[in-house]
Amino acid sequence: xxxxxVIVIGGSAGALEPLTTIAAALPASFPxxxxxxxxxxxxxxxxxxxxxxxxxxxxxxxxxxxxRLSCGLILAPPNYHLLLEADGTVALSxxxxxxxxxxxxxxxxxxxxxxxxxxxxxxxxxxANDDGARGLAAIRQAGGTVWVQDPQTASAAYMxxxxxxxxxxxRVAPPREIGxxxxxxxxxxxxxx
Amino acid sequence: xxRAGTPWHDGGEPPFDQQVRHLLDVxxxxxxxxxxxxxxxxxxxxxxxxxxxxxxxxxxxLEDAVRHxxxxxxxxxxxxxxxxSDLFRDPEFWLALRLQVVPLLRTWPSLKLWIxxxxxxxxxxxxxxxxxxxxxxxxxxxxxTDMNREALKAAEAGVYPLARLAGFSRNYQRAGGTRSxxxxxxxxxxxxxxxxxxxxxxxxxxxxxVTDSVFSEVQLISCRNVxxxxxxxxxxxxxxLFSDSLVNxxxxxxxxxxxxxxxxxxxxxxxxxxxxxxxxxxxR
Numbered sequence: 001x002x003x004x005x006v007i008v009i010g011g012s013a014g015a016l017e018p019l020t021t022i023a024a025a026l027p028a029s030f031p032x033x034x035x036x037x038x039x040x041x042x043x044x045x046x047x048x049x050x051x052x053x054x055x056x057x058x059x060x061x062x063x064x065x066x067x068r069l070s071c072g073l074i075l076a077p078p079n080y081h082l083l084l085e086a087d088g089t090v091a092l093s094x095x096x097x098x099x100x101x102x103x104x105x106x107x108x109x110x111x112x113x114x115x116x117x118x119x120x121x122x123x124x125x126x127x128a129n130d131d132g133a134r135g136l137a138a139i140r141q142a143g144g145t146v147w148v149q150d151p152q153t154a155s156a157a158y159m160x161x162x163x164x165x166x167x168x169x170x171r172v173a174p175p176r177e178i179g180x181x182x183x184x185x186x187x188x189x190x191x192x193x
Numbered sequence: 194x195x196r197a198g199t200p201w202h203d204g205g206e207p208p209f210d211q212q213v214r215h216l217l218d219v220x221x222x223x224x225x226x227x228x229x230x231x232x233x234x235x236x237x238x239x240x241x242x243x244x245x246x247x248x249x250x251x252x253x254x255l256e257d258a259v260r261h262x263x264x265x266x267x268x269x270x271x272x273x274x275x276x277x278s279d280l281f282r283d284p285e286f287w288l289a290l291r292l293q294v295v296p297l298l299r300t301w302p303s304l305k306l307w308i309x310x311x312x313x314x315x316x317x318x319x320x321x322x323x324x325x326x327x328x329x330x331x332x333x334x335x336x337x338t339d340m341n342r343e344a345l346k347a348a349e350a351g352v353y354p355l356a357r358l359a360g361f362s363r364n365y366q367r368a369g370g371t372r373s374x375x376x377x378x379x380x381x382x383x384x385x386x387x388x389x390x391x392x393x394x395x396x397x398x399x400x401x402x403v404t405d406s407v408f409s410e411v412q413l414i415s416c417r418n419v420x421x422x423x424x425x426x427x428x429x430x431x432x433x434l435f436s437d438s439l440v441n442x443x444x445x446x447x448x449x450x451x452x453x454x455x456x457x458x459x460x461x462x463x464x465x466x467x468x469x470x471x472x473x474x475x476x477r
Binding site: 083 | 420455
């Protein structure tokens with residue numbers, strides 16, 4: 001497949017570990033931006049970027065309104081939806097929670113599908129609700145690629161199972177393999193700038 | 194995005210973003226509500242939501258309905274402008290306001306505050322409660338403005354579902370509240386109505402940040418989580434409006450995930466509390 005322009009990732013219960021494993025597999029020079037929504041408690045002190053960043057070489061930061069996508073991982077701040085704009089920036093919103101979730105994985109994924117069309121790779125990780133499945137469907141409908149963490153390797157299989165039921169997947173794999181597979185995009189993405 | 198140049202009526206359906214742009218053009222031309230510089234990602238979501246709730250088959254259907262029916266426009270407006278906030282959202286911000294900004298506010302003999310995009314009024318009631326507890330409410334006029342008249346009515350009514358009050362109350366305590374939040378509202382059935390004494394000197398007014406201009410000189414503007422719905426160009430216009438409205442030394446509060454750093458108007462401000470996005474207007 002062609003290298004994606006952006007990789008969007010979503011997870012809930014049990015997703016911190018697989019997300020960190022995937023991010024830690026990438027070198028600092030990895031050219032494709034990653035954007036992730038994890039459901040976390042609405043706590044003003046968001047320590048997630050530091051927690052993940054300590055174990056990675058790619059930069060990890062919390063998304064602000066207007067942040068420009070670049071190398072590294074951007075995380076949605078607690079209690080905001082995070083969306084992607086077609087101009088390559090991040091937008092936040094305080095629209096109502098979707099399925100009790102804000103940030104919502106579906107909101108991120110649907111905005112990515114609209115802004116980047118077929119050049120999106122969406123990945124659903126461990127989680128205990130079905131957020132992400134509809135968003136993954138939107139990505140596939142726009143011609144993008146969908147991967148799902150192997151439910152057998154997920155500490156909460158509900159979310160990957162729901163995604164597989166609704167959408168299926170181009171790849172079902174444990175987190176370590178997902179990281180390795182992402183690495184394979186690097187040469188082409190670097191060439192395309 | 195290879196179809197970017199496709200004309201409107203050329204066989205196939207234009208891409209969704211173009212359809213939405215066309216809808217917003219119609220809304221502007223016919224009713225002078227200008228959403229054309231709203232950040233596209235959120236607008237797209239809201240239009241999708243409206244399509245589904247208002248039972249329109251397509252954006253073109255919705256556009257047609259809006260064009261011929263002002264009632265439909267006012268229903269659409271509720272989707273395009275609605276914002277959900279909480280009383281004392283980000284309690285640490287309110288604590289910082291109490292500790293670092295209230296002493297500044299005391300230095301002015303009378304105060305004018307502006308809360309643009311007041312929506313359902315959550316930020317207004319939080320502000321009025323804080324000022325009241327600090328003994329400043331009596332000498333303060335608050336301008337609470339919004340482009341959405343339905344929202345203004347809701348803000349003026351100050352009625353919230355009882356189910357939300359537990360969260361409001363938790364925030365209030367964390368924000369350094371000195372009393373019990375229940376002293377400020379009366380509960381009836383499943384809702385709570387905030388006290389009229391809080392809004393005695395509040396002016397509710399129809400004002401659109403996109404198309405309207407400065408209407409008063411003020412000592413403080415609290416505009417949290419409104420700019421996130423605007424494109425950078427529109428954010429700059431609005432920040433210019435704020436710079437022109439604030440007295441020298443006046444205070445600007447933005448949302449905790451909003452930043453001045455991408456705007457040329459950053460030169461007008463110095464941080465009072467950079468983390469909680471509280472700034473002071475300085476002379477250029």
